[in-house]
Amino acid sequence: MxxxxxxxxxxxxxxxxxxxxxxxxxxxxxxxxxxxxxxxxxxxxxxxxxxxxxxxxxxxxxxxxxxxxxxxxxxxxxxxxxxxxxxxTASGEAADLQAAFVERNALQCGYCTPGMLMTAAELLASDATPDRDGIREFMSGNFCRCTGYQAIVDAIETVLRKRRRLA
Amino acid sequence: MKPARFHYVRPASIAEAVLLLAEHGEDASILAGGQSLMPVLNMRLSRPRVVVDINRIAKLKGIALADGAVRIGALARHVEVMRSPLIARHLPLIAEAMPNVAHVAVRNRGTFGGSVALADPSAEMPACLLALGGAVVLESTRGRRQVAAEDYFHGLYDTARRPDELLIEALIPPQRPDTLSAFMELSRRHGDFAIAGLACTLRHDAGVIHAPRLVYFGSEPRPVLARTAMAALDGKAWSPATHDAVAAALADDLDPIDNTFGSPAAKLHLQRVVTRRVLDGLPDKARAA
Missing domain, CATH: 3.10.20.30 (Beta-grasp domain)
Known part of the structure; x- marks a missing residue:
């Protein structure tokens, strides 16, 4: 050709x-x-x-x-x-997750946040209910240079437990 | 960082793809999942004249059990392999290794064939393919050939695949019910490039180990079948002394790369750590099986 x-x-x-x-x-x-x-x-x-x-x-x-x-x-x-x-955001699929990020201070500069939300949304949409270590493993491909990750894991864990009716 | 200019072609069939490779050979790069090719294009470490996107070739997809082998199509994405009940049942080594392959977004896109074709020294799937005694099928306009994993991995990013050949699929014999397998790797962070790693299979009878296959990766330019260590394990019972003998034998099998991840001595040490951890864990795994 x-x-x-x-x-x-x-x-x-x-x-x-x-x-x-x-x-x-x-x-x-x-x-x-x-x-x-x-x-x-x-x-x-x-x-x-x-x-x-x-x-x-x-x-x-x-x-x-x-x-x-x-x-x-x-x-x-x-x-x-x-x-x-x-x-x-427009679909409302991640509204609870976004609210939890704000509530838990899971962002500072915000640069990584859209990517964090996209990845966390996939975890929430799955049927998995990992513990904190599992959440960290799932999120391991997304870097955050501000928060130290603790608050991000907090936010995701909170929403995961709510959605799975564990809390 | 943006890729340099290239021509983009999207063949719909294997026949069309191998014609393109026959014409462009080393000037062409094959784009499968793109999780390793795209970074080198973005950084312009690679500037192919032609990018051949094979993602629309239906015959390269899927995972199936046929003629006594598990066939993993070159385009099977890591996530598909990870979730496949067929892989979980017949190739538990691969099922165990897969969560170590990069991160979720990369597994969603990266392919089994791409990983085996690239032969990155820290990649998990080449090591598993070699440990399981699998083979790859390569096709060009000159025909189709099957190459055993033992003859396929030549060196650092160097394989038996010629520039005009397309990797079609991997063929892997199912693990026997009495085969035990284990996988472990060490990396700085989960999903990062492995610095040391072991993929192994073995059989055991009344506590005695038979036919072990130990494949080390991460520290070497290519996955290495550790024959001296295997000989030190074959016919032995699980014991700290056996595990020490296997770890000691590794000095004859491995010749670690010196790079920013560590010195050869540090990597040999880490491979011994991995070896002891895997061997120490296997008796429990055997009891659970």
Whole structure:
């Protein structure tokens, strides 16, 4: 197969559902999904941290599962369903979790918070009821440089117990 | 950090993918789960001319038991392997190892085939594949071939796969009901790259150990079948003296890498720690089985 001139920015037309809305755009094939969402669609709730999959600030939901927005190309989300922190907030799915984060002081600068919420939402939506160590293990892919994690685990544990009717 | 320009192709079939690899060879990078490729693209440590995205190839997906082997499709995501009742039943070693693979968001996207194809020295799945005596199936326009895990891992990110070959699946013999297996790794933080690790299988009869397979990873350029340590364990009973002999034998099997995670001596020590912990825990596991 013949490829276009190497010096050109190659784009591809994609259609995906983002926070319940169908969007069609031509995206550069090398653009990460997180950059498309932030700069292409103006959804700046998901943050960019390390850009190599270590920090978790860009966590979002792709076809129902939490993923790194910096480790997926926008073109790979063609036909997929994407939910960002904006969508999670609008649906009310994480309202109790967000309230618990505020109540427990589980954020200071807030940079990691959208990613924390996206990952914790996956735990809450599962049928697992881990103890504090298990919560830490589940959240181990999301970095926070302010809180020392204790308050984040507190908030998630509180909501987990409420949702499972354990408290 | 954004990837340098590349051409993006999304083949719909294995035939189409291997044609692309035949044409572009070393100029192409295969994109599966992307959890290792995307970081090196983002950091521009790798600048392939062509990225071949294999995620839409249906025949690379799924986990099945057929012809006496568990087939794990190259595109089976870690999370699928982790939740698979078939894996839990027939390959408990992999089920035990899987929670150690990175973090939830990475497991949701990363693939079994990608991990085996990349052959990162600290990766869990290559070690398990070797411990279980599995094989990989590779395909190119020249045909299909099967390579045993023992012949597949050559060195640091170096495998028997040629640039025009696509990894199709792993084939792994089911663990026998009388086979015990254990997995342990040491890392700075849960889910981080392993500094030392052991994947092992063995059989036991009235407290005597038979046919042990000990595979060490993390400290070595590739997963290593520790034959001297295995010989020190075969036919012996569980005892502190046996465990010490196995740990001592490791000096002949391992040649740890010197890097920022530690010196060769420190890593050899850690591998011995892992060995003792695993062997000390196995009698309880045997009783529970």
């Amino acid at each position: 013949s490829l276009a001139d190497d010096s050109l920015e190659e784009t591809m037309a994609v259609t995906m559902t983002v926070n319940g809305e169908r969007v069609s755009r031509a995206v550069p094939v090398r653009q990460n999904l997180i950059d498309f969402l932030r700069t292409g669609l103006g959804l700046t709730g998901s943050h960019i941290g390390c850009e190599h999959g270590i920090c978790g600030a860009c966590s979002l939901r792709l076809d129902g599962a939490v993923v790194r927005g910096c480790l997926t190309l926008a073109v790979q989300a063609d036909g997929a369903e994407v939910v960002t922190i904006e969508g999670l």
